[in-house]
Amino acid sequence: MAALGARLRRVPPLIWLMLLIPLVVEAFWVFWPAVNSFSLATLRWDGITPAEGVGLQNFVDLTADPIFRTAAANTVYWLIAFGLLSVAGGLALAVALNRPGRGVGIYRAAIYLPMVVSMAVTGLFWRVMYQPDGPINSALGLLGLEGLERQWLADPDLALSAILVAAVWRQCGYIMVLYLAGLKGADASLEEAAAVDGANAWQRFWRIVMPQLSGVHTVVLAVTVIDSLRTFDIVWTMTRGGPYNSTQLLSTYMFQQAFTNGNLGYASAIAVVIFLLAIGFIITYLARQARTEEAS
Amino acid sequence: MRTAIPSGVASTPRRRRRTGRSPWLHVVMIPLTLLWMSPIVFVAMISVRTFDDIAARGLSALPTSISLEGFATALSGGGLLRALGVSTLVTALAVLASLALSSWAAYALSRFRIPGRRAILLLMLAGNLLPAQILLVPVARISEGIGLQDTLAALILVQVGFGIGFYTFVLHGFMQGLPEEVFEAARLDGAGPGLIYRRIVLPLSRPSFAALAALATTWVFNDLIWALTILRTEAKFPISAALLNLMGGYGSSWNVIAAASLIAAVIPALVFFAFQKQFVSGLLVGSSK
Numbered sequence: 001m002a003a004l005g006a007r008l009r010r011v012p013p014l015i016w017l018m019l020l021i022p023l024v025v026e027a028f029w030v031f032w033p034a035v036n037s038f039s040l041a042t043l044r045w046d047g048i049t050p051a052e053g054v055g056l057q058n059f060v061d062l063t064a065d066p067i068f069r070t071a072a073a074n075t076v077y078w079l080i081a082f083g084l085l086s087v088a089g090g091l092a093l094a095v096a097l098n099r100p101g102r103g104v105g106i107y108r109a110a111i112y113l114p115m116v117v118s119m120a121v122t123g124l125f126w127r128v129m130y131q132p133d134g135p136i137n138s139a140l141g142l143l144g145l146e147g148l149e150r151q152w153l154a155d156p157d158l159a160l161s162a163i164l165v166a167a168v169w170r171q172c173g174y175i176m177v178l179y180l181a182g183l184k185g186a187d188a189s190l191e192e193a194a195a196v197d198g199a200n201a202w203q204r205f206w207r208i209v210m211p212q213l214s215g216v217h218t219v220v221l222a223v224t225v226i227d228s229l230r231t232f233d234i235v236w237t238m239t240r241g242g243p244y245n246s247t248q249l250l251s252t253y254m255f256q257q258a259f260t261n262g263n264l265g266y267a268s269a270i271a272v273v274i275f276l277l278a279i280g281f282i283i284t285y286l287a288r289q290a291r292t293e294e295a296s
Numbered sequence: 297m298r299t300a301i302p303s304g305v306a307s308t309p310r311r312r313r314r315t316g317r318s319p320w321l322h323v324v325m326i327p328l329t330l331l332w333m334s335p336i337v338f339v340a341m342i343s344v345r346t347f348d349d350i351a352a353r354g355l356s357a358l359p360t361s362i363s364l365e366g367f368a369t370a371l372s373g374g375g376l377l378r379a380l381g382v383s384t385l386v387t388a389l390a391v392l393a394s395l396a397l398s399s400w401a402a403y404a405l406s407r408f409r410i411p412g413r414r415a416i417l418l419l420m421l422a423g424n425l426l427p428a429q430i431l432l433v434p435v436a437r438i439s440e441g442i443g444l445q446d447t448l449a450a451l452i453l454v455q456v457g458f459g460i461g462f463y464t465f466v467l468h469g470f471m472q473g474l475p476e477e478v479f480e481a482a483r484l485d486g487a488g489p490g491l492i493y494r495r496i497v498l499p500l501s502r503p504s505f506a507a508l509a510a511l512a513t514t515w516v517f518n519d520l521i522w523a524l525t526i527l528r529t530e531a532k533f534p535i536s537a538a539l540l541n542l543m544g545g546y547g548s549s550w551n552v553i554a555a556a557s558l559i560a561a562v563i564p565a566l567v568f569f570a571f572q573k574q575f576v577s578g579l580l581v582g583s584s585k
Contacts, residue, residue, distance in 0.1 A: 011408045012489050018400035019410060022460050023420070025397060029457025030423040033434030040433055047437075096321060103322060109572075110329045113336070116568040116575075117561045118518030120536040124543070124557040125335045128342060128550060131355050135338045138356035169335070181580045229427050233520040237540060254429045259525070264433050271429040282425045286418050289465070 037275070040268035047264050058269035067245050068270065071253040074160055075277075078231060078249060081161075083224045085168045090175025090220075095205065097176070098183045108180075112173030119170065123237030126166035127153065153239055156246035163238050163247060167231065175220060182216035183209070215288075222285035229278045250274050343367065343554035350550055366555035370542065374552060376559055378531065379538030384563070386448055386534055387516045390455040391509055398460050399505075402467035403497050407479065408489075417468055424461035431458075432525045439526055446528045454526065455516050463508050466578075470504040471497060507578035510571035514564045535560045 041058055045051035062068045093111055097104050114122065129136050130152035137149040152162040186209060194204050232251040235241065241248040241256060248256075250270055258267030342355065346363045371377040401420070405413045435454055436445075444450035474497070482492050520536035527533060530541055539560055546552040568575055 011404075011410055014489050015404045015408050015410075018493075019404035019416075022397040022401040022464065023416070025453070025457050026420060026423050026460045028438075029435065029454050030426065030431060030461070033431040033438060034423075034426055036434035036437075037430045096325065101321070103325070107325045107329050110332050113565075113568075114332070116514055116564045117336075118514075118520070118536055118564065120518070120520045120539055121557045121560050124539060124553060125339050128339055128355070128554055129335050131550070133355045135334070135356050138354075169332070177576055177580070226425055226427070230429075232428075233536070236520070237543070251427070251429050255432065255521070255524075258433050259436075268433050271427070271432070274427045275430045278425075278427050282422060285425060286422055289421065290414070290418055 034275075037268045037271050040265055041272045043265035043268075045265045046262045048262075051265070054265070058266050059272075061266065062269055062273070067248060067253060068250075070245055071248040071250050071270075072273075074246075074248060075229070075250045077160070078164065079225060079228045081164055082167055082171070082228050082231075083221075085164070086171035086175050087220055087224060089168065089172040091179050093172060093176045094179035094183055095209070098180060108176070111176055114170045115173040117170065119167075119231075119233035120237045122166055122170045123163075123234040126162075126169075127238055129166075130162055154243055156243050159239055159243060160247045163235055166238070167234050170234075171224075171227070175224070178216055178220055178223075179213065182213045186212040218284065218288050222281045222288070225281040226278060226285070229274055250277075339554045339557060342550055343558050345551050347549055347551055355550055363551075366549070366551035367559065369546070369549070369552045370556035370559060374542040374546060374556055375530070375533075375538055376535065376542065376556055379533055379535045380559070380563070382448065382532060382538075383517055383534040383536075386452055386455070387513055390452045390459070390516045391512045393452065394456040394459040394463055394512065395505060395508060397456065398463035398467055398508075399498070399501065400493075401460070401464045402471050403493050405464070406468045406471040407497075417465060420461040421465040422461065424458060424465075428458070428521055432521070435522075436525050446526065446532070448527075448532060451522055451526050451534075454522055455519065458522075459512060459515070463512065466508055467501060467504055470501055474500055503574075506571065507574040510567055510575040511578035513567050514575075517564055517567075 042053060042055055043051040044054045044058070097108050097111075117125070128134055131137075132151055136152065140146065140148050150158055153159050190212075191204050191208050194208050199207065230251065231249060232255065235247055235249055235252050236255070239247045241252045245253075250273060254267050254270040254274065257263045257270060338356075341359050342350070343366050344362045344364070345357075345359045346365050349357075349360070349363075404410060405417055410416070431454075439445050439447075439450035439454075444453070478496055478500075479492060482496055487495065517534075518536060519534070520540070523534050523537040524540075527537065530538075533541060539556055542556050543553060546556075
């Protein structure tokens with residue numbers, strides 16, 4: 001740090017300006033609103049009539065709100081299932097498609113193509129797929145599995161998992177790209193040496209490849225958690241939290257409370273809960289970035 | 297790494313198949329790839345059928361002829377043409393403005409002795425990692441407070457503010473690596489910090505600008521939640537919000553919905569294929585190996 005500091009120049013006024021303008025823009029549109037959310041969370045306010053301070057009452061109300069409980073449980077389910085499925089899928093694909101070969105480029109492109117499609121469009125695509133007379137039920141019919149045909153998005157027990165499949169479809173490519181980069185940095189000679197010593201593919205994967213990917217795992221974990229807590233678009237386009245709030249996540253419930261029901265204080269309390277869930281992972285991610293920053 | 301690996305592996309009793317890949321990869325990957333692409337293929341097939349054909353033969357029948365009815369309806373009646381225009385405008389301005397501002401901050405933080413610069417950098421990055429939900433209600437209020445409620449200006453500004461942290465972080469990493477000698481030489485020639493920024497930093501940072509621009513374009517273009525938070529007038533809706541609207545108006549016209557979602561996917565897909573390399577490297581910066 002000292003060596004770097006000595007290399008850097010005294011700060012001219014123009015440079016202060018170049019730093020301050022972006023900083024002010026971010027402070028005004030991000031930090032200031034974020035701080036505001038905490039004070040809003042202590043109000044009962046519909047945005048029209050004067051606000052009323054209620055202390056922590058909103059949070060007390062949350063604990064007794066059945067929809068909030070569903071949304072919280074769904075968010076935890078989403079975090080775990082979305083995380084496990086997309087990380088397992090992305091990692092498996094990365095390992096399978098790591099070495100160049102015939103067709104590998106095409107496979108990779110096909111897997112990460114969904115990533116460019118927005119979450120909203122992904123939602124629409126899969127709404128079509130899940131229609132009662134849509135391709136999924138028809139394919140099941142063709143395979144003679146009529147018994148498995150469902151009203152995917154109208155069934156409160158299935159709808160959230162149906163949305164999850166769509167979200168994982170989109171996320172796998174992203175995780176694969178991250179792991180492919182990690183594998184590129186891994187030492188291939190170690191794996192070959194182990195192969196020569198008779199370690200099978202499974203052992204080589206767990207003993208040699210996985211430990212070398214620990215850095216990527218941290219990033220993937222943080223990115224996945226932050227992404228899952230943000231998940232909104234895909235649920236909003238596919239079910240809007242229905243049927244009977246069965247697909248409500250904290251993010252969609254917060255949005256609904258704020259902009260459909262107009263309970264701004266109560267919605268801010270939900271936002272604070274989301275923030276508290278995310279903050280640990282944000283710090284993990286930042287700490288890792290700070291370390292790499294230091295190393296560079 | 298506890299695995300004990302004896303050295304001296306050169307002499308091996310039996311060669312492992314190194315070059316000839318097992319056919320299993322293709323046995324698994326070909327069906328998987330087809331399955332992966334199938335939603336896109338199905339939506340494309342539905343988009344070229346007519347409403348009457350879908351009503352008569354069901355959603356999953358294969359198209360017998362190609363009709364552009366769905367696309368025409370989506371673009372005109374569904375207002376997607378206008379929405380595409382809005383999205384393009386918002387994306388272009390937001391990406392340009394946020395990259396310009398972030399490059400200023402990154403230049404200042406990477407090449408000058410600013411007190412607490414590491415803390416500032418991480419704080420800026422942290423802003424980008426916040427869940428948007430914590431910002432929605434206050435941002436809606438603030439844009440009202442400054443008379444920008446329901447305007448594209450507010451939408452662009454919030455996209456800029458939210459993106460700056462990440463772009464600054466990435467550009468900072470890049471600019472830090474630029475060779476000091478170039479700067480030294482420019483200073484000896486009497487160039488001030490502004491000139492150095494324009495003549496040296498901007499041109500040399502082009503690769504990272506390309507990566508970030510590709511990434512930022514898809515992010516801003518694909519946004520839904522900010523548009524829903526800030527905009528009320530349907531005529532101002534960018535593409536994602538317009539799609540949602542169109543779903544309400546054409547709920548059972550699956551050909552229109554399919555066509556509309558393909559239209560919305562086209563621009564990010566084009567950006568992706570044009571800048572595939574930059575796009576992937578952009579995704580990787582955040583993960584730094």
